[in-house]
Amino acid sequence: MSLPLLDIRGLAVTIPTRDGEQAAVSNVDFTIDRGEVVGLVGESGSGKSLSMLAVMGLLPRHLHVSGSIRFDGVEICGAPERQMRSLRGRRIAMVFQDPMTALNPVKTIGAQISEMIRLHNPKLGRAEVKERALALLESVAIPAPERRFDQYPHEFSGGMRQRVVIAIAIANDPELLIADEPTTALDVTIQAQIMEIFARLRAERGMAVVLITHDLGLVAGLADRMSVLYAGRVAERGPVGPVFTAPRHPYTAGLLAAVPSIDDVAERLYAIPGTPPSLGARPPGCAFAPRCDFAVPLCRMSEPALLRFGSAVVACHRAEELSLGDLPRKEA
Amino acid sequence: MLFSPPARTIQRPRPRLSASIGRAFRRLGWAHLPVIFALVVLVGLVIIAITIPWWTPYDPIGLAGRRLQPPSAAHWLGTDALGRDVLVRTLYGARYSLPIAAGVLLVAVSLGVLVGALAGFLGGLVDNVLMRLADITLAFPPVLLAMAIAASLGPGLVNTALALIIVWWPIYARLMRAQVLNVRKLDHVDAAIVAGVRPGRLLVRHIMPLCWSPIFVNMTMDVGQVILLAAGLSFIGLGAQPPTPEWGQMIAEGASNFYCWWIALGPGMAIFLVSLSSNFLGDALRDVADPRGRQ
Amino acid sequence: MLKVVLRRLLVMPFLLLGIVTATFLLAQFTKGNPLISIIGARNLDNAEIVAAAKARWGLDGSVPERYATYVWNLAHGDLGTSFRTKQPVLTDLAQRLPATLELVICAMFVGAVGGIVLAIVSAEFKDSFADHLARLVALLGSCLPVFWLGLIALFLFTVQTKLLPGPGRLDIRAVAPPTVTGFMLVDTLLAGNWSAFVDALRHLILPALVLGWSVMGIITRMVRASMLDVLGQDYITMARAKGAGRLRVLIHHALANALIPALTILGFTFAYLITGSVLVETIFSWPGIGSYAVDAARSLDYPAITGVTIIGGLGFLLANLLTDIAYAAADPRMREAG
Numbered sequence: 001m002s003l004p005l006l007d008i009r010g011l012a013v014t015i016p017t018r019d020g021e022q023a024a025v026s027n028v029d030f031t032i033d034r035g036e037v038v039g040l041v042g043e044s045g046s047g048k049s050l051s052m053l054a055v056m057g058l059l060p061r062h063l064h065v066s067g068s069i070r071f072d073g074v075e076i077c078g079a080p081e082r083q084m085r086s087l088r089g090r091r092i093a094m095v096f097q098d099p100m101t102a103l104n105p106v107k108t109i110g111a112q113i114s115e116m117i118r119l120h121n122p123k124l125g126r127a128e129v130k131e132r133a134l135a136l137l138e139s140v141a142i143p144a145p146e147r148r149f150d151q152y153p154h155e156f157s158g159g160m161r162q163r164v165v166i167a168i169a170i171a172n173d174p175e176l177l178i179a180d181e182p183t184t185a186l187d188v189t190i191q192a193q194i195m196e197i198f199a200r201l202r203a204e205r206g207m208a209v210v211l212i213t214h215d216l217g218l219v220a221g222l223a224d225r226m227s228v229l230y231a232g233r234v235a236e237r238g239p240v241g242p243v244f245t246a247p248r249h250p251y252t253a254g255l256l257a258a259v260p261s262i263d264d265v266a267e268r269l270y271a272i273p274g275t276p277p278s279l280g281a282r283p284p285g286c287a288f289a290p291r292c293d294f295a296v297p298l299c300r301m302s303e304p305a306l307l308r309f310g311s312a313v314v315a316c317h318r319a320e321e322l323s324l325g326d327l328p329r330k331e332a
Numbered sequence: 333m334l335f336s337p338p339a340r341t342i343q344r345p346r347p348r349l350s351a352s353i354g355r356a357f358r359r360l361g362w363a364h365l366p367v368i369f370a371l372v373v374l375v376g377l378v379i380i381a382i383t384i385p386w387w388t389p390y391d392p393i394g395l396a397g398r399r400l401q402p403p404s405a406a407h408w409l410g411t412d413a414l415g416r417d418v419l420v421r422t423l424y425g426a427r428y429s430l431p432i433a434a435g436v437l438l439v440a441v442s443l444g445v446l447v448g449a450l451a452g453f454l455g456g457l458v459d460n461v462l463m464r465l466a467d468i469t470l471a472f473p474p475v476l477l478a479m480a481i482a483a484s485l486g487p488g489l490v491n492t493a494l495a496l497i498i499v500w501w502p503i504y505a506r507l508m509r510a511q512v513l514n515v516r517k518l519d520h521v522d523a524a525i526v527a528g529v530r531p532g533r534l535l536v537r538h539i540m541p542l543c544w545s546p547i548f549v550n551m552t553m554d555v556g557q558v559i560l561l562a563a564g565l566s567f568i569g570l571g572a573q574p575p576t577p578e579w580g581q582m583i584a585e586g587a588s589n590f591y592c593w594w595i596a597l598g599p600g601m602a603i604f605l606v607s608l609s610s611n612f613l614g615d616a617l618r619d620v621a622d623p624r625g626r627q
Numbered sequence: 628m629l630k631v632v633l634r635r636l637l638v639m640p641f642l643l644l645g646i647v648t649a650t651f652l653l654a655q656f657t658k659g660n661p662l663i664s665i666i667g668a669r670n671l672d673n674a675e676i677v678a679a680a681k682a683r684w685g686l687d688g689s690v691p692e693r694y695a696t697y698v699w700n701l702a703h704g705d706l707g708t709s710f711r712t713k714q715p716v717l718t719d720l721a722q723r724l725p726a727t728l729e730l731v732i733c734a735m736f737v738g739a740v741g742g743i744v745l746a747i748v749s750a751e752f753k754d755s756f757a758d759h760l761a762r763l764v765a766l767l768g769s770c771l772p773v774f775w776l777g778l779i780a781l782f783l784f785t786v787q788t789k790l791l792p793g794p795g796r797l798d799i800r801a802v803a804p805p806t807v808t809g810f811m812l813v814d815t816l817l818a819g820n821w822s823a824f825v826d827a828l829r830h831l832i833l834p835a836l837v838l839g840w841s842v843m844g845i846i847t848r849m850v851r852a853s854m855l856d857v858l859g860q861d862y863i864t865m866a867r868a869k870g871a872g873r874l875r876v877l878i879h880h881a882l883a884n885a886l887i888p889a890l891t892i893l894g895f896t897f898a899y900l901i902t903g904s905v906l907v908e909t910i911f912s913w914p915g916i917g918s919y920a921v922d923a924a925r926s927l928d929y930p931a932i933t934g935v936t937i938i939g940g941l942g943f944l945l946a947n948l949l950t951d952i953a954y955a956a957a958d959p960r961m962r963e964a965g
Contacts, residue, residue, distance in 0.1 A: 467642060
């Protein structure tokens with residue numbers, strides 16, 4: 001088997017607070033191969049965005065990152081800024097959550113796309129850059145790119161802006177695209193169009209996509225594998241099919257149960273009770289235990305290790321005995 | 333029970349400036365160095381200004397030694413062209429500059445707050461007339477207005493103070509008006525109106541108590557500005573007249589004895605220290621009053 | 628945008644009339660007898676000379692009459708005649724305006740460049756030693772009295788070290804170039820007099836630095852605050868994710884946005900510069916409007932002082948108008964609106 005494109009081992013991100021360093025992400029492993037789409041799933045604050053910002057080397061300076069991040073076989077965790085800069089935008093690109101704030105309000109769309117091209121192809125002539133920028137706008141299905149080129153972000157709708165953000169991200173044919181909740185801020189029909197673009201880009205350009213989301217529907221539609229994070233740790237990881245049909249972690253099962261399905265419109269949706277632990281208020285034992293319907297005393301005492309079960313890896317003491325495939329849609 | 337005012341059900345948000353100051357002081361640390369510095373300077377100067385007549389070694393306007401002597405053990409900051417001790421004169425200067433700053437701000441803020449509160453509360457014609465008056469005053473560059481006023485009223489400390497009051501009141505009128513308009517929108521004001529609170533009482537008891545924070549912050553910051561401008565007017569000969577030991581006036585004396593650098597050193601440092609302290613204190617006060625704006 | 632500017636333009640005449648009225652009323656309060664400065668104290672008893680002087684300077688007549696004459700004259704660009712120089716105030720001001728403008732523009736340049744650099748450093752390295760140092764440097768400028776700073780600077784650089792020339796715009800022995808624009812830097816170049824240009828530049832350094840430093844404080848404070856705001860925005864992270872270098876992100880992306888809200892202090896800065904230039908010109912014997920105003924105020928030359936005040940007020944109004952226009956023009960979201 002060839003080397004994975006991105007190979008994260010034992011990643012930890014700690015945040016200094018008044019009560020000392022608090023781990024926001026700890027011991028996270030994550031891999032993605034070329035051309036693969038992997039969903040990174042979890043509630044907000046679960047550490048999914050932090051992990052990926054760590055890959056980009058874009059975390060604020062006061063956060064401390066440790067562990068190993070190998071991109072195409074090269075260690076980039078703690079790599080010098082110069083090395084990271086040549087990776088960012090060229091080999092690893094990012095699509096941000098909120099298209100309303102991700103574009104610079106005082107620069108034209110054209111200037112913002114051109115910047116991305118020019119930063120990594122300094123020898124390209126002005127005309128060539130513009131030509132490529134227009135082609136990119138076209139490839140994300142923006143009508144009348146010539147006219148749109150000289151407009152400012154405020155003249156674009158949310159969906160159109162997200163297309164521009166994607167166009168910028170793919171400008172240099174990156175090998176890895178990190179999409180951080182790319183459709184959360186958009187309405188449903190636009191969501192579908194954006195996901196369509198991702199699917200097409202993947203097919204056409206063969207780029208690997210990390211899809212950060214809390215929407216399992218998106219994962220089901222696009223991803224090959226998925227990783228579920230809870231409170232900064234991996235809860236469950238495996239191929240999308242088996243995890244969806246037979247989740248082994250009660251948290252995964254809860255998330256799945258919370259997805260509306262066409263079959264049972266009338267029933268009430270399942271909601272996981274409680275909220276994730278806040279930073280520094282992590283309970284001993286399994287972090288999910290306080291919200292878990294299946295917790296036993298052991299869960300509150302010792303933290304479960306990640307163990308392999310079939311094609312998936314799960315961090316749950318009761319993974320073996322529980323059968324959670326048909327948990328969904330119980331009385332709420 | 334029947335007569336209990338319904339306004340009770342909605343709590344008036346309490347002004348939390350004083351409570352927050354206490355909390356801030358409990359966590360004294362490096363970050364509070366500027367505040368400590370400012371308090372030491374200002375409190376020290378006030379004490380000196382009050383007590384200096386009892387312990388001064390020299391008369392501030394009388395001969396203290398030979399003329400134009402550089403700093404020495406007998407005259408720490410030297411003597412000026414008339415043989416007066418510069419340090420003693422500088423310390424005496426606090427008896428002029430500090431009261432002027434305090435007086436100017438007290439009157440300007442009272443006037444501004446009154447005008448602003450009325451304009452914001454009454455609205456309509458009153459608002460229009462009062463605010464256009466403020467606009468016209470604000471349309472002058474402050475120093476020119478102060479100069480024109482001082483020139484037409486004649487030079488002197490009292491007239492300088494009057495000029496500074498005219499320069500500063502509209503700033504506070506605008507600030508207060510904006511505050512009143514903001515506070516009026518709060519729920520407890522509506523509740524008070526529904527409860528039948530009379531307009532005067534509404535303004536004084538329910539609206540104005542919530543308007544003070546930015547006024548206090550600005551006032552603290554402006555102490556330095558007032559002292560700077562007052563000294564500037566004295567420096568160009570429109571404020572305090574000789575032999576008054578006023579700081580700006582003393583710097584002017586230093587300027588005419590250009591080679592004796594020590595004459596202007598004391599008063600210059602004094603103005604600088606007070607102005608710096610007022611900035612430090614104002615900054616700290618603003619952080620306490622509005623933690624969101626802390627940067 | 629057009630709406631805001633139009634509204635400003637519409638109220639300008641009213642504000643101007645307010646300014647004029649205020650200065651006129653102020654002059655009526657004058658305690659000192661301006662006749663002294665015209666004809667001298669000795670002639671005050673001579674009824675003939677007094678009457679002639681009163682007639683000539685428009686001091687007779689009732690208050691409303693004088694007000695009407697005053698406004699009428701002003702509307703025709705006649706600011707009256709200076710008691711002291713015996714010249715029309717407008718002529719005096721026109722002669723002295725370039726010197727002040729030259730000083731103020733250079734000081735604004737010093738203040739803006741210095742303030743923006745300090746703000747960038749302190750925002751980028753927030754809460755570090757560099758941040759505290761940059762803020763302190765800026766704060767010192769606005770807390771040190773400019774007239775004292777000018778004095779100290781003159782003493783250190785011209786008396787002690789002799790690095791820079793003393794007061795004035797040119798060396799006393801130098802022959803001034805023919806006045807074309809009134810800007811010494813321009814006129815010396817137009818005359819092809821290179822050594823005079825260098826001399827003028829050297830004379831400008833101290834007053835411009837002193838005045839520039841005094842406005843650096845407010846500029847730094849404002850730009851720093853809006854830089855900190857902007858640096859937390861998504862598009863900054865996005866720019867870094869593109870692979871842009873830190874400096875490019877700071878200047879090209881952050882500063883371009885941060886300067887827009889900071890533009891609002893342009894008018895405010897102008898007021899500071901006027902205050903400063905009055906005092907700095909006095910210290911540096913700079914033949915500009917500031918020192919003219921001081922001389923006028925000292926000698927109770929009230930046509931001159933009201934003239935300066937009116938022109939200053941007009942300048943202030945224009946500065947505010949310019950602020951609005953610049954603010955609207957800088958922000959693409961504002962450009963089409965209205």
